[in-house]
Structures are given as structure tokens and as C-alpha cells.
Amino acid sequence: MRERMDAFAYTALPGRVVFGTGTLAQLSEEMERLECRRAFVLSTPQQADKARELLSDLGEHGAGLFDGATMHTPVEVTERALAIARELEADCTVAFGGGSTIGLGKAIALRADLPQICIPTTYAGSEMTPIIGQTENGVKTTQRTEKVLPEVTIYDVDLTLTLPxxxxxxxxxxxxxxxxxxxxxxxxxxxxxxxxxxxxxxxxxxxxxxxxxxxxxxxxxxxxxxxxxxxxxxxxxxxxxxxxxxxxxxxxxxxxxxxxxxxxxxxxxxxxxxxxxxxxxxxxxxxxxxxxxxxxxxxxxxxxxxxxxxxxxxxxxxxxxxxxxxxxxxxxxxxxxxxxxxxxxxxxxxxxxxxxxxx
Known part of the structure; x- marks a missing residue:
């Protein structure tokens, strides 16, 4: 028998989900919904080629690419990416990849409040959370704030077909x-x-x-x-x-x-x-x-x-x-x-x- 709870609190988190096959094609439309025009694409080095293709597909709405996302969201990596985002005058981030990339997008949002669009290619789940973990001097700390909750997540089954x-x-x-x-x-x-x-x-x-x-x-x-x-x-x-x-x-x-x-x-x-x-x-x-x-x-x-x-x-x-x-x-x-x-x-x-x- 499932547990019954007579008293509880439930907070529904804001965020738009686009789920299906071929949904990556809706990225530009989702940027328009957010009134964003200069996307800063994020990826790991391993995903750089695909992220570059994504940037190319965005045309004039692609501000640039940072392909240095890495595990555990090191603060020094975030600061480097944020400096580039500001130089490019980006007005949103597009995180293409798994938890490392999405974590970087969150870390940028925490500091610059840029809207986030997440395109997960793994099953990590970070894109659905107002949680960020960051590492500095070998110590990982976490915090919960809706400031880092992505505005849009595009789930495209096609992107997982080549996941090893x-x-x-x-x-x-x-x-x-x-x-x-x-x-x-x-x-x-x-x-x-x-x-x-x-x-x-x-x-x-x-x-x-x-x-x-x-x-x-x-x-x-x-x-x-x-x-x-x-x-x-x-x-x-x-x-x-x-x-x-x-x-x-x-x-x-x-x-x-x-x-x-x-x-x-x-x-x-x-x-x-x-x-x-x-x-x-x-x-x-x-x-x-x-x-x-x-x-x-x-x-x-x-x-x-x-x-x-x-x-x-x-x-x-x-x-x-x-x-x-x-x-x-x-x-x-x-x-x-x-x-x-x-x-x-x-x-x-x-x-x-x-x-x-x-x-």
C-alpha cells in the first residue's frame, strides 16, 4: 500500500519542457519565447563538434561557444566562461550536454542572471532543479535557489541514440x-x-x-x-x-x-x-x-x-x-x-x- 500523508507542502517549480523526437529544431522558437537573440552555447570538449553545429544552425542568433565545461563545476572555469559571455554580450545560455554543461549554465545564471535553455544529452536530470554544486579548492558545495532553475528544457530522444x-x-x-x-x-x-x-x-x-x-x-x-x-x-x-x-x-x-x-x-x-x-x-x-x-x-x-x-x-x-x-x-x-x-x-x-x- 502506498504511504498516505495527511499534511505536506508541495511547491511546483516554473519551467517549460519540450519533449519528443526532433524537438531540437524548436530551439530558435524557444529563444523567441524568452525574447533572447544572442545565445552563448556551452558544451564539454567531447561535445564541441555537435555544439558547434548547433551554434551554426542558430545563425545570427548564435553569439559564441564555450566548450570547456567540466565535472563538478569548478569556479575558475565558470569565471572564464562568464567573462567570454559578457564580452559577446550574450543574453542567454544554451547548455548542450550532460550535468557538467548544465551545471556551468547554472553557475553563469547565478552570477549574471542569464536565461537558460538546456538540451540534455544524458539522463543526469540537473536541468529540472534549482540546485547548483560548485567546486573550489577541492571542496564541493551546493545551494538551492530558483535563480539557477533553467527556463526551458528541450528533450530530444534523437540526441540520446548515440549515447554510449x-x-x-x-x-x-x-x-x-x-x-x-x-x-x-x-x-x-x-x-x-x-x-x-x-x-x-x-x-x-x-x-x-x-x-x-x-x-x-x-x-x-x-x-x-x-x-x-x-x-x-x-x-x-x-x-x-x-x-x-x-x-x-x-x-x-x-x-x-x-x-x-x-x-x-x-x-x-x-x-x-x-x-x-x-x-x-x-x-x-x-x-x-x-x-x-x-x-x-x-x-x-x-x-x-x-x-x-x-x-x-x-x-x-x-x-x-x-x-x-x-x-x-x-x-x-x-x-x-x-x-x-x-x-x-x-x-x-x-x-x-x-x-x-x-x-
Whole structure:
């Protein structure tokens, strides 16, 4: 039975979504809706060629391109991009890519209040949130402000057809983490609970098909739909232990964002499941299992995603320091956060061991 809540607060976030196939062609129209005429296109170096094509297609409405977006939104990269945007007299940003690029657009909006159009090419979900994470001197900090919420998101299934299998898997699992934690968030509500359960179900069903056949349009559509819902979850309620751990690990060791989330998720869920029984029940329904933490660990293995932090570059001697950092300014969590238990959790995630409740 789904949890019933007699009292809750729900804030609907403003933002326009254009979803479908071939929707990239509507970019100029969406700029017109925002009354913008000089778009500053953003991408990572890996997406530079496609971003350059997009800039060319914009014609006189393309102000320029910055292709230096990178993981964890380093402040120095943002300052460099912002200086170029001002020099070009850009009146909006168009973020073409995944979480790194969208994060850069948000960081520019935070400082210059430029309208944002996001064109996601992965399943990260950041485009649906008023949350920004930034890294300076090896420390990643986050804040929530509607100033960084993108005005328009264009989801084009066509852009995901060439997303490599491994990146599809890790970014999809990263998205699922948003929905999982939304189910036991301190400020959870029935609207987001419904979206979260649907999101996990859609992604869990679609990702194996996407990995098996990357041009399966039905599976790609379902995965992108699930990722959108996950992003809405992340943007609407607070997160907990899982996201705190991933922010600590990513910022301290410069670990790849999506892979870190994919690895930590089953362990954080196992830690919290007994203290969040309604969330565990929803995930059991979505995943068709009585042990959702183990199911997520098994899903990562089936998808070929990494399941050990050591695989993605975390040093073993970083386990204890990471546990200490996780206890600094901790996020609210349904289960108390104990120093020894968290160190053990990180150690198991480092080694790639199955998730454990750590009682």
C-alpha cells in the first residue's frame, strides 16, 4: 500500500519542457519565447563538434561557444566562461550536454542572471532543479535557489541514440538516485512520491534495453522520460545521505559524477531502508523485488556499470577522510549517521562488495 500523508507542502517549480523526437529544431522558437537573440552555447570538449553545429544552425542568433565545461563545476572555469559571455554580450545560455554543461549554465545564471535553455544529452536530470554544486579548492558545495532553475528544457530522444552504453547506464543510475532519495526525503510529499516510483520503474525497465540496443527508440524514450521525472524529484525535495556522500567523494577525489552515484546508491539505500519503510515498499514495487538495494546493485552489474569506487580512481587511504568529511554539515537523513557505519559503507563501496544494512 502506498504511504498516505495527511499534511505536506508541495511547491511546483516554473519551467517549460519540450519533449519528443526532433524537438531540437524548436530551439530558435524557444529563444523567441524568452525574447533572447544572442545565445552563448556551452558544451564539454567531447561535445564541441555537435555544439558547434548547433551554434551554426542558430545563425545570427548564435553569439559564441564555450566548450570547456567540466565535472563538478569548478569556479575558475565558470569565471572564464562568464567573462567570454559578457564580452559577446550574450543574453542567454544554451547548455548542450550532460550535468557538467548544465551545471556551468547554472553557475553563469547565478552570477549574471542569464536565461537558460538546456538540451540534455544524458539522463543526469540537473536541468529540472534549482540546485547548483560548485567546486573550489577541492571542496564541493551546493545551494538551492530558483535563480539557477533553467527556463526551458528541450528533450530530444534523437540526441540520446548515440549515447554510449556505459554512459547511458551510469547516467541512468545517477538519475535513479534522485528518485530513490526523494521517497524518503524529509519534505517528501505524495505528488513527488508518485513521480519517483514511476521514474524508477521506467528507468529500471528501459536501461537494460538501451544497453542491449542503443537505437531502440521506445527504450530511449522511456529512459529519457524516467530521467525527466527523476530530475523533477531532485528539484522538488531535499536529498539525504547518498547525495552527501557523492558530493564528498566527487569533490575530494575528482571522481566522475555519474559513476560515483551509480556505485554509492545501493549502499546508501541499504543503510536507510529499515528507517524508510514506505520508500522501501515503493522501490520494491518499482523494481519487482523485496530487496531493492540488492536489485540496484545487480542492475548496475547487468548494465556493465562500475560497482567499486576503486575502479573509478578513489584511493583506499581516502576512505577514512571521506567518512570524516561526510559527517561535516550532514544532510538530514532518515537514519542517524554514525561515523563507523559510514566508514564501513564507503569501504564496501570502494571494494565493490554487495550492499549491507550495517546494523
Amino acid at each position: 552504453a556505459l554512459l547511458s547506464a551510469t547516467s541512468g543510475l545517477n538519475a535513479m538516485a534522485h528518485a530513490v532519495e526523494a521517497l524518503y526525503a524529509k519534505d517528501r510529499n505524495p505528488v513527488i512520491a508518485l513521480l519517483a516510483e514511476e521514474a524508477v520503474s521506467a528507468l529500471a525497465s528501459a536501461l537494460p534495453k538501451v544497453v542491449a540496443d542503443g537505437v531502440d527508440r521506445r527504450a530511449r524514450t522511456d529512459a529519457l522520460y524516467g530521467a525527466w521525472l527523476c530530475g523533477m524529484c531532485l528539484g522538488s525535495v531535499g536529498m539525504a545521505l547518498h547525495h552527501k556522500l557523492c558530493h564528498v567523494l566527487g569533490g575530494a577525489f575528482d571522481l566522475p559524477h555519474a559513476e560515483t552515484h551509480a556505485i554509492v546508491l545501493p549502499h546508501a539505500l541499504a543503510y536507510n531502508a529499515a528507517a524508510a519503510q514506505s520508500a522501501a515498499a515503493a522501490l520494491s514495487r518499482a523494481l519487482g523485488t523485496q530487496d531493492p538495494a540488492q536489485a540496484l546493485f545487480d542492475l548496475a552489474g547487468k548494465l556493465g556499470a562500475p560497482r567499486a569506487l576503486r575502479q573509478i580512481g578513489m584511493p583506499e587511504d581516502g576512505i577514512a577522510p571521506a567518512a570524516e568529511l561526510a559527517l561535516e554539515n550532514p544532510y538530514w537523513n532518515p537514519r542517524p549517521i554514525g561515523r563507523d557505519a559510514i566508514e564501513t559503507l564507503i569501504a564496501r563501496a570502494w571494494a565493490g562488495e554487495p550492499p549491507s544494512a550495517l546494523r
